[in-house]
Amino acid sequence: MATLPFLNIETTRRKLLEYSSKLSATAAVASSLATLPLSKKASATPTSAPAEFKYSACLVNCGSRCALKVKVQDGRILQVEPADTDSDAVFGEHQIRPCLRGRSNKFRVYNPDRLKYPMKRVGKRGEGKFERISWQEATQTIADQLTRVYDTYGPEAVYFQYGTGAYYHTQGREAWLRLLTQAGGYLNYFNSYSTAQINGMTPFTWGKYAGTHFTEIEDSDLVVLFSLNLSETRMSGGGQVEEMRRALEKSGAKVILIDPRYTDSGVVSDAEWLPIKPTTDAALVAALIHTMLKEELIDEEQISKYAIGFGRDTLPANAAENGSYKDYILGSGKDGVEKTPQWAATITGIPAKRIVQLAREIANAKACYIAQGWGAQRHHNGEHSVHAIQSLCVISGHFGRAGTNTGNWAYSTKYGVPLLPRPANPVKTAIPVFSWTDAIENPEIFTPETLGLKGADKLQHGIKMMINQAGNVLGNQHGDLNRTRQILADDSKCEFIVVIDNHMTPTAKFADILLPETTYLEASDLVDNAYASGSNHFMISMENTIEPMWEVRSTYDVCADIAGHLGFKQTFTEGRSQAQWIEKHYNDIRAKRTYLPEFEKVRGTGVIDQQRAKKEDSIPFADFYQDPAANPLTTPSGKFEIFATKVQERVDTWVLPDGHYMTAIPEYVPVPNSHMDLEKFQKFPLQMTGFHTKGHTHSTYANVGVVAEAVPDEIWINPINAQQRGIENGDMVHVFNEYGKILVAAKVTNRVMPDVTAMPQGAWSVMKNGVDIGGCINNLTSHLFSPITKGNPQHTNLVEIQKA
Ligand SMILES: Nc1nc2c(c(=O)[nH]1)N[C@H]1C(S)=C(S)[C@@H](COP(=O)(O)OP(=O)(O)OC[C@H]3O[C@@H](n4cnc5c(=O)[nH]c(N)nc54)[C@H](O)[C@@H]3O)O[C@H]1N2
Ligand SMILES: Nc1nc2c(c(=O)[nH]1)N[C@H]1C(S)=C(S)[C@@H](COP(=O)(O)OP(=O)(O)OC[C@H]3O[C@@H](n4cnc5c(=O)[nH]c(N)nc54)[C@H](O)[C@@H]3O)O[C@H]1N2
Ligand code: SF4
Ligand SMILES: [Mo]
Helix, strand or coil: CCCHHHCCHHHHHHHHHHHHCCEEEEEHHHHHHHCCCCCHHHCCCCCCCCCCCEEECCCCCCCCCEEEEEEECCCCCEEEEECCCCCCHHCCCCCCCCCCCHHHHHHHHHHCCCCCCCCEECCCCCCCCCECCCCCHHHHHHHHHHHHHHHHHHHEEEECCCCCCCCCCCCCCCHHHHHHHHHHCCEEECCCCCCHHHHHHHHHHHCCCCCEEEEEHHHCCCCCCCCCCCHCCCCCCCHHHHHHHHHHHHHHCCCEEEECCCHHHHCCCCEEEECCCCHHHHHHHHHHHHHHHHHHCCCCCHHHHHHCCCCCCCCCCCCCCCHHHHHHHHHHCCCCCCCCHHHHHHHHHHHHHHHHHHHHHHHCCCCCHHEECCCCCCCCCHHHHHHCCCHHHHHCCCCCCCCCCCCCCCCCCCCCCCCCCCCCCCCCCEEEEHHHHHHHCCHHHHHHHHHHHHHCCCCCCCCCEEEEEEECCCHHCCCCHHHHHHHHHCCCCCCCCEEEEECCCCHHCCCCCEEEEHHHHHHHHEEEEECCCCEEEEEECCCCCCCCCCEEEEEEHHHHHHHHHCCCCCCCCCCCCHHHHHHHHHHHHHHHHCCCCCHHCCCCCCCEEECCCHHHHHCCCHHHHHHHCCCCCCCCCCCCCCCCHHHEEEEECCCCCCCCCCCCCCCCCCCCCCCCCCHHHHCEEEEEEEEECCCCCCCECCCCCHHHHHEEEEEEEHHHHHCCCCCCCCCCCEECCCCCCEEEEEEEECCCCCCCCEECCCEEEEEEEEEEECCCHHHHHCCCCCCCCCCCCCCCCCEEECCC
């Protein structure tokens, strides 16, 4: 196999030197440079054993799960290749090929940022000063602290932090949660950083979350994508991006992309791009429906058959008389404003004429596939955008039949590999995931009516101890990092923090005890396909391709030791090693799928048993579409709720902070930190949205130099705005607002609309004199929750930019 250009060591080394001299402040790049074998002579040293291939997997949170074929020699990784699966017939003519990040794993493993030994903090919390300790001392300290916090505050004071860096089945998160539930419990969270608004809202609209597989586009004549960027966020060859490409090849459907950026997906699918200002999707939808009503392009009788709240006649009992969506659109609702295309044009930035034309295109399409990625919902008013886009499907009649969708983004079928089992958590209290800093700082503000607290009327003591496994939210991924760092630095608030990672991340610096875990390539497991493999599903048997280096260990063994200190090792292990759990899980599957071979035959062979969901099973709510009376939805009305009865209950009973607003219909709501926040907009006149870049998966892989070289982190600025500020492509710029200031390179491009900027999220934060020279976006984001689901508003930001 030919070497990939970006893995050519000599070229890479030269380019990296150029690159790192430009960006010498960027610690991540500079340190990765040191990982490359710089001496040609060293790599040419004759070796004794022949090279062999072993199989691992990339367990990161990109929605895919790719097997990695790893070439090893003398216990060292030479190269990572795509696994050649034997049943291409299942997926068509392609494989579950890993993307550039998966292929770069060698550089993630041999990285000088690696954590090598257990350590304890010696300086102030957050300062990053540590001392090496033994595993015995580390595990004993954790057991002692857990006992102390349980005895002093009770189990609700122990928090297992959100962290998505590694989806293991028999170590990592699963091992910690088994340990904690057996030890006495921990404070739960609900929501995710990914989908708080869409997953929180959809039960009120569709009853349950579902999306149609992209294979259905084979039968579409029009595809409308809101904030959906498969080419960058679903890069696996076995996943959704490939499915969509093939389906488009068959149908030749026109693609319309609604996004502030002309994304890679726009390029790949030859889409027409309608640039839209962030937070305004609900305004666009309102004007689309306005046109459909005025031009009589929709059938109101049909809408009433499937939905409530479009007109007054189908409003539920808790609605105001003029509270229908049609009232809102035609100007007879409580704001008295007609939602004309001209009205929407000033808010969204899309010309009124184009809005009218889009309404006609959607209404006249035979089968329009309408979907949304999760960018439009990661906003302060994200719930309303979600609701509007879903309602558009129902109102225009594009759901429940071939070639259509629900407005959502499909999850994939899981193969069904078991996780380490655990008893139910004895603690029932759950906080919204984005509220954890408040659960440390002001636990008294938590009630069911203020922050949607579940399982209790109030929090007892807030968070006093935190376990942070494979997550970087503490120092990198949460909103408003300056505030977050201040809260964490005070060790009288959250008294004890354990961090388990592979690398010395910004979060690791906040650990009291810091533990090194195996990287994917040093670990063994049996894992499922991930949540975005499209209609494909399979399992992967991975075996450590090299021996774990230094004192790095699997967290299964670490948690077993902690259980031992607490006196229940046997309960934790049930007498099994991790390898024996893996084998047990396989045999449990084999008991049902009797055609599978014995474990010995498949152990460590990568992808096993590829399956594909049937296309006819792909369309959600098809039975409801056929006969809504016989197959009602699980909403209170049994129909899709354009007026969401359950949201109105919150409107009536919940207490919101000043300036926050919620409504039961899909209204456009102007929000803080958007261009409609007029006072702030004068000071910070650029909207800024983050995006998930192909250069890293959040912060994972962001310390790998070869990938950083291929996909640098840059802030996208439209030439008009750049010229106003004397900024040229490649210039280093300061981006700032009331929350903080960062330094990053500028990409001057027409691929982002004027007055909107966009930057990748996930770069490692490196603070120097109050400025983040690592360019992490979260020094500029806020911690204001969205009103209905208390989700993260991390894409809703205003900034100003200056040449540095
Ligand atoms: N390469 C890579 N892949 C990933 C990840 C990664 O970090 N890197 N992360 C993974 C994870 S955990 C998740 S949750 C998903 C995230 O998937 P998404 O949430 O869909 O990804 P984003 O890039 O945040 O947003 C998608 C698009 O929304 C646009 N957008 C922002 N605001 C608005 C708006 O108000 N309206 C409209 N119409 N568009 C808007 C952005 O410009 C962006 O192009 O991706 C997964 N895949
Ligand atoms: N501004 C802004 N912020 C965002 C987002 C955004 O769109 N904009 N997106 C949000 C979203 S959707 C998400 S899901 C979160 C993601 O936030 P996180 O879940 O924190 O994900 P990562 O940043 O990738 O951090 C994962 C950590 O796991 C570590 N890791 C990787 N492999 C292993 C392993 O095998 N063992 C151990 N112990 N550690 C490992 C990595 O080194 C890394 O430190 O970020 C959120 N933050
Ligand atoms: S980051 Fe995602 S697409 Fe890339 S190799 Fe890993 S699992 Fe596959
Ligand atoms: Mo996510």
